[in-house]
Amino acid sequence: MISARGLTKRYGAVLAVDDLSFDVEPGAVTGFLGANGAGKSTTMRMVLGLDAPTAGTATVGGRAYRDLPSPLREVGALLDPRCMHPGRSARAHLRWMADAAGIARSRVEEVLELVGVGHAADRRVGTFSLGMRQRVGLAGALLGDPGTLLLDEPLNGLDPEGIRWVRALLQGLAREGRTVFVSSHLLHEMEHVAQRVVVIARGRLVDVLDVGQAATVRVRPASTRLAAGLRAAGATVTAVEDGLDVEGVPPQRVGEVALEYGIALHELVERRHGLEESYLALTGVAS
Numbered sequence: 165m166i167s168a169r170g171l172t173k174r175y176g177a178v179l180a181v182d183d184l185s186f187d188v189e190p191g192a193v194t195g196f197l198g199a200n201g202a203g204k205s206t207t208m209r210m211v212l213g214l215d216a217p218t219a220g221t222a223t224v225g226g227r228a229y230r231d232l233p234s235p236l237r238e239v240g241a242l243l244d245p246r247c248m249h250p251g252r253s254a255r256a257h258l259r260w261m262a263d264a265a266g267i268a269r270s271r272v273e274e275v276l277e278l279v280g281v282g283h284a285a286d287r288r289v290g291t292f293s294l295g296m297r298q299r300v301g302l303a304g305a306l307l308g309d310p311g312t313l314l315l316d317e318p319l320n321g322l323d324p325e326g327i328r329w330v331r332a333l334l335q336g337l338a339r340e341g342r343t344v345f346v347s348s349h350l351l352h353e354m355e356h357v358a359q360r361v362v363v364i365a366r367g368r369l370v371d372v373l374d375v376g377q378a379a380t381v382r383v384r385p386a387s388t389r390l391a392a393g394l395r396a397a398g399a400t401v402t403a404v405e406d407g408l409d410v411e412g413v414p415p416q417r418v419g420e421v422a423l424e425y426g427i428a429l430h431e432l433v434e435r436r437h438g439l440e441e442s443y444l445a446l447t448g449v450a451s
């Protein structure tokens with residue numbers, strides 16, 4: 165688990181991270197969503213001990229990063245993939261990391277294959293596209309088979325196939341019980357990869373949202389008899405345009421109630437509450 169408590173970072177006049185507290189639980193992908201400059205990278209750098217907080221603490225499994233006995237085996241990180249040495253090959257880059265952490269070189273070959281860069285392992289990283297560098301960066305994060313992953317914008321520069329692949333990889337890692345924390349400034353990316361999302365704006369916590377939990381069933385026609393029947397069945401019903409929005413009962417139950425009342429439905433659609441609605445509502449309030 166990653167925990168931030170009162171985490172604050174000031175760069176001169178800029179308050180980059182402002183009294184941020186949140187937990188990232190194992191077993192799920194947790195998104196870290198905020199506009200450019202909201203403070204995501206600074207927060208991740210503080211968790212990784214690369215920046216010292218002005219105030220507050222950040223811990224992984226209850227310890228500060230610098231106190232972890234074998235950091236690369238406990239925490240895998242992907243920060244800016246443009247920071248790799250352009251003259252080194254992907255294999256040399258990963259071997260250098262593995263040697264520094266006492267990890268067997270055979271593991272380098274495993275992660276190269278895992279991220280799909282095996283065929284280009286001896287090419288200089290400087291010749292790689294951003295998407296390929298992201299894959300090498302991910303390989304580096306996975307090298308020590310860590311229980312916790314912090315990935316800063318890992319989908320940047322990937323093509324649609326690459327994005328689908330990373331999503332599946334991260335969800336698989338979370339299912340194995342790992343803690344996976346992934347930042348993005350793009351809402352729809354988070355909606356498809358994360359189960360929970362920590363939302364920040366201007367360095368402050370806005371909210372922690374569950375993605376796609378509650379659902380609304382939209383039915384037409386907007387029959388008052390149907391609305392009464394659904395309420396009697398325990399639903400919350402709101403009249404909208406030419407239909408009804410029904411919450412609190414599953415779609416099958418809505419269909420059954422309509423049948424009981426002899427009402428022909430013209431439409432019955434389940435809509436998961438999108439992160440977008442919550443995000444816009446929240447950031448609208450916050451701005």
Ligand SMILES: Nc1ncnc2c1ncn2[C@@H]1O[C@H](COP(=O)(O)OP(=O)(O)OP(=O)(O)O)[C@@H](O)[C@H]1O
Binds near residue numbers: 175179204205207
């Ligand atoms: N080393 C630094 N010195 C001065 N200001 C900094 C430094 N690093 C970050 N900042 C400022 O702190 C704020 C937060 O930046 P940060 O990079 O953490 O945001 P971010 O949410 O990761 O944005 P992006 O999505 O653009 O990467 C910004 O105003 C940025 O200009």
